[in-house]
Amino acid sequence: MTENAEESIRVMIVDDIAETRENIRKLLQFEADIEVVGAARTGEEAIQMARETRPDVVLMDINMPDMDGITATEALLEDIPWAQVVMLSVQNDADYMRRAMLAGARDFIAKPPSGDELISTIRLVSVRAREQREKLSAPMQQMIVQGPGGATAPLRPEGKLLTVYSAKGGVGCTTLATNLAIGLNTDNTPTVLVDTNLQFGDVSVFLNLQVKYSIVDLAARAEELDDEVIEEVLMTHESGIRVLAAPPRPEMAEEVRAEQVRRVLEELKHRFAYVVVDTGSTMDDVALAALDLSDLLITVATPDIPSIKDARLLFDLLAVLEFPMERLFFVLNKMDRRSGITAEAVSENLKRPVEGEIPADERVVAASINRGVPLLMGDKGRPPAKHILDLIGSIKQRLVTKAEMEAVEDGRPRLFGRG
Ligand SMILES: Nc1ncnc2c1ncn2[C@@H]1O[C@H](COP(=O)(O)OP(=O)(O)OP(=O)(O)O)[C@@H](O)[C@H]1O
Ligand SMILES: [Mg+2]
Known part of the structure; x- marks a missing residue:
């Protein structure tokens, strides 16, 4: 019941073709830490078998005759929420991948898989399976140890992850993310800024930093990250x-x-009080990963019709993804009275509150970016900087409220409980 590092990774194979199932099994048979706990021929069988074998990792064929892999994934995850589904497909189709990700798949491997890729992917995603399984069983264990209503165990404080995202480019995400990180960072609340705009990230330019190492260097060692490597x-x-x-x-x-x-x-969440993530505009699997870990998703739009349209599409997508709306924080940037579009009008149109506004100031913002000196390192009393500081105040407030609400929901003692 307790954590056991030696426990092997339980893998289930789902494929309608016997030969494929056998090939995968062979590829895995010599790995001491991997145990194939079952092989299903259909989606239906997979769901049933998962209930019995409780796998950590499911290798799921996408194309199967009765029920496709995406539908099977969705159903299977309802029963075994910690399972990590890796899709196997001959098609490298973006739409398929997106649908698979939406259904909850963790990763994608082209068929036929190489042994190395298969094994390293299984190991990588299994870490998450284990963590989720522990998380899910933790409340139960707590109940057993302490009895219901017992005193709370001290929870390790975990940092807050804030993702800054817009479906439309050029609206000011990087400007906001860099200043947000600087504003949140104190001696007591160390803050890290992560650029997950993998192709065209420009955080280092905004901060005038020479890149020696990047996210590539940590990704390569994702399975063995320690303080030294991260530092x-x-x-x-x-x-x-x-x-x-x-x-x-x-x-x-x-x-x-x-x-x-x-x-x-x-x-990084374990090591910093705040992790601020700047993203690219595509809702790809990297963005989805960040989203999934976000305590707050700061979505940015500008007061113009294309941007507001994209914000609406994003909110719709988030609803489909069942992203908790209380984690959403909506900001309008480049506000300009002359545009004639007010925050109230946007809020009315999108049917959701605008939580922050930053005025447009082309000259000041462009100068800050071109010099590589963030707004919050200059005069903080001036308009865009001042508004960003206000925004940071609201964000902190929101995080505190959210933590309190969660504490109440979890049944942990409240600050002002009845005793
Ligand atoms: N409040 C503002 N007033 C005027 N201009 C702004 C403001 N905020 C950002 N800008 C300008 O908008 C442009 C885009 O900003 P930024 O790079 O931060 O946006 P982004 O959403 O990260 O864009 P990308 O899609 O390229 O990642 C920059 O040229 C910047 O000067
Ligand atoms: Mg950017």
């Missing part, structure tokens, strides 16, 4: 924040997998 790869900005840069060249983005980014972010 070496993170840059230190003169403001005091730590920075994990995007790869120095776009083609290097291919070296980084979403599952690795997830591991990196998880590790």
